[in-house]
Amino acid sequence: MTQQLHTDELFNLDLIHKYDKAGPRYTSYPTAPMFHTGINGTSYAASLARASQVEGPLSIYLHVPFCDTVCYYCGCNKVVTKQRERAVPYVEALLKEIDMLADTVGRKRLVTQLHWGGGTPTFLNESQIRSIMGRLRERFEFASDAEGEFGIEIDPRECEDDTVRILREVGFNRMSMGVQDFEPDVQKAVNRIQSEEETLNVLQQARAHGFQSINIDLMYGLPHQSVESFDRTLSTIIDFSPDRIALFNYAHLPRMFMPQRRINEADLPSPGEKLNILKLSIDRLLSAGYVFIGMDHFAKPDDELTVAQREGKLYRNFQGYSTQADAELLGLGITSIGYVDGAFFQNLKTLEEYYASIEAGEFPVFRGYQLSDEDHLRRHVIMRLMCDFALDFKAVEKKFGIDFAAHFAVETAELHDLAADGLLSLDTNGLQVLPGGRLLIRNIAMVFDEYLRNRKEEVKFSKVI
Numbered sequence: 001m002t003q004q005l006h007t008d009e010l011f012n013l014d015l016i017h018k019y020d021k022a023g024p025r026y027t028s029y030p031t032a033p034m035f036h037t038g039i040n041g042t043s044y045a046a047s048l049a050r051a052s053q054v055e056g057p058l059s060i061y062l063h064v065p066f067c068d069t070v071c072y073y074c075g076c077n078k079v080v081t082k083q084r085e086r087a088v089p090y091v092e093a094l095l096k097e098i099d100m101l102a103d104t105v106g107r108k109r110l111v112t113q114l115h116w117g118g119g120t121p122t123f124l125n126e127s128q129i130r131s132i133m134g135r136l137r138e139r140f141e142f143a144s145d146a147e148g149e150f151g152i153e154i155d156p157r158e159c160e161d162d163t164v165r166i167l168r169e170v171g172f173n174r175m176s177m178g179v180q181d182f183e184p185d186v187q188k189a190v191n192r193i194q195s196e197e198e199t200l201n202v203l204q205q206a207r208a209h210g211f212q213s214i215n216i217d218l219m220y221g222l223p224h225q226s227v228e229s230f231d232r233t234l235s236t237i238i239d240f241s242p243d244r245i246a247l248f249n250y251a252h253l254p255r256m257f258m259p260q261r262r263i264n265e266a267d268l269p270s271p272g273e274k275l276n277i278l279k280l281s282i283d284r285l286l287s288a289g290y291v292f293i294g295m296d297h298f299a300k301p302d303d304e305l306t307v308a309q310r311e312g313k314l315y316r317n318f319q320g321y322s323t324q325a326d327a328e329l330l331g332l333g334i335t336s337i338g339y340v341d342g343a344f345f346q347n348l349k350t351l352e353e354y355y356a357s358i359e360a361g362e363f364p365v366f367r368g369y370q371l372s373d374e375d376h377l378r379r380h381v382i383m384r385l386m387c388d389f390a391l392d393f394k395a396v397e398k399k400f401g402i403d404f405a406a407h408f409a410v411e412t413a414e415l416h417d418l419a420a421d422g423l424l425s426l427d428t429n430g431l432q433v434l435p436g437g438r439l440l441i442r443n444i445a446m447v448f449d450e451y452l453r454n455r456k457e458e459v460k461f462s463k464v465i
């Protein structure tokens with residue numbers, strides 16, 4: 001199903017202009033703004049107890065919030081500090097949280113996916129990394145290295161000589177690296193000075209130690225970027241030849257993210273220039289042989305993401321796209337989100353609250369969402385659209401026991417509008433996203449978002465493009 005496209009097919013300026021509105025990225029459905037405090041640590045304990053009684057793989061997300069310096073563009077959940085000792089109580093709390101979860105869920109279910117995100121996971125030192133990983137392996141049953149996807153986010157500036165070796169030794173086999181842009185004036189304006197050499201060094205070490213599917217994050221829309229300047233960054237990255245590239249659209253929301261106020265808005269590229277940078281990036285990446293997977297992600301044709309997409313076995317979760325079947329997810333650390341027993345659970349957002357809750361022996365969950373049958377149906381539809389660029393109505397009818405056209409009458413009418421605009425083609429059996437609709441996949445997914453439809457107030461989502 002995945003086929004190589006030409007830039008002019010993918011990048012349709014008229015459609016982009018028409019559909020350029022804010023929308024969710026659908027790393028979950030319902031999306032996080034729907035979470036509410038009616039779900040808490042007590043509900044989580046009950047759901048975990050039920051989760052211990054069922055079969056199926058488990059996924060674990062562990063959040064390390066600390067960063068040594070702040071990148072002004074950053075919209076991630078982070079705590080900026082130079083005080084390394086602040087990690088000590090955090091690691092203690094994580095170890096306790098691992099125990100609390102394992103006491104409830106038990107070792108019966110195989111962990112096939114693990115992801116450490118941040119912040120900067122390598123803010124932790126070797127002994128802290130070893131003690132967390134040791135505890136996880138002691139308390140949970142992990143899939144073998146060949147079967148499991150065990151990933152970590154790396155900031156190459158926060159990586160010592162033997163860090164990559166240690167990470168591989170403790171069991172990580174996937175890596176994602178932040179770069180954004182290599183131009184000196186861009187790096188200065190966003191307070192992230194990172195050389196090509198240190199980035200390449202980490203990449204080469206990762207390859208030498210057997211990491212697979214290595215990803216690099218880039219960002220367009222940053223201050224001082226131009227088509228010409230970003231072309232140089234793209235050339236360097238293409239030479240580095242990572243397995244995957246994530247190309248994020250800079251979401252400038254200074255009212256939500258304080259550090260972004262230090263970015264001079266006059267230095268940001270104009271909307272027209274941003275689109276030109278996006279078009280150039282697509283052109284360069286497709287020409288270099290990368291496949292557009294969907295929602296900011298590109299991968300080599302033989303990467304496991306591309307293969308999974310071809311086979312209709314791609315999934316989407318809080319970390320983006322994944323080859324792991326729709327596993328239940330345990331979140332560890334502040335702000336992390338889990339998905340267990342048909343419900344989302346999010347951990348407390350501040351260190352103080354998190355420590356207090358763990359100290360009291362209570363799960364540090366402050367909000368979440370219990371999915372209804374209708375939510376499950378819509379979650380499935382949105383997941384398949386985002387992953388397959390297609391939807392088999394008959395398969396949905398069979399799986400959920402509905403009549404698609406009757407159940408989704410309003411949605412089907414809207415799909416016909418999108419078809420008239422050339423985003424997709426559809427008949428009574430299903431829909432196929434056309435090349436020009438691929439960059440706008442979340443607009444198509446939004447048709448099935450019941451809450452977006454009924455939402456009165458404006459919610460802060462980033463722009464589609």
Ligand SMILES: C[S@@+](CC[C@H](N)C(=O)[O-])C[C@H]1O[C@@H](n2cnc3c(N)ncnc32)[C@H](O)[C@@H]1O
Binds near residue numbers: 075156250251
């Ligand atoms: C969770 S961050 C962690 C990566 C790691 N700390 C590092 O900096 O290398 C993952 C990625 O989110 C992206 N990101 C952060 N802030 C963003 C923003 N405001 N808009 C779009 N993407 C953003 C960046 O590309 C970043 O590499």
Ligand code: SF4
Binds near residue numbers: 069118155
């Ligand atoms: S981009 Fe990474 S290193 Fe920079 S502030 Fe955000 S989380 Fe920290």
